[in-house]
Amino acid sequence: MREILREIGMIARALDSISNMEFKEIDLTKGQYLYLVRIYENPGIIQDKLAEMIKVDRTTAARAIQKLEMQGFIEKKDDETNKKIKRLFTTEKGKQAYPFLKREGDHSNSVALAGFSEEETEILFHLLQRVRKNVEVDWEFVKKGNKREY
Structure with a gap:
């Protein structure tokens, strides 16, 4: 059987490494861009749904979210009906970073799919x-x- 998952893993690690290097200029590191993009595209998402979407455990998501909040990319707001629930939104800084992240994602897609x-x-x-x-x-x-x- 071909090692398909190894190939997928190598692709994912290479793209993640590229992104982490390129996103340093806007102070995003270690996969934080994944969270920021998903929050921008899903305003008001809750932390558990975000973790599920990205396929990470809740602790990993909590650390990334906390760091993004401290850096001013996102903010937490109380849910209107249940005050225990915190909803995630991008700040103006996060909104300004999104087009750069989107362009990188689109470029990576076009490079990966060249010739297809x-x-x-x-x-x-x-x-x-x-x-x-x-x-x-x-x-x-x-x-x-x-x-x-x-």
């Missing part, structure tokens, strides 16, 4: 969605404290 036809790109997208959905089943299982059997 529209049809190949669509097929790859759907195949990767299927892979993600398969992995999410195990991710949810392990996240709840279970152990996989191999």
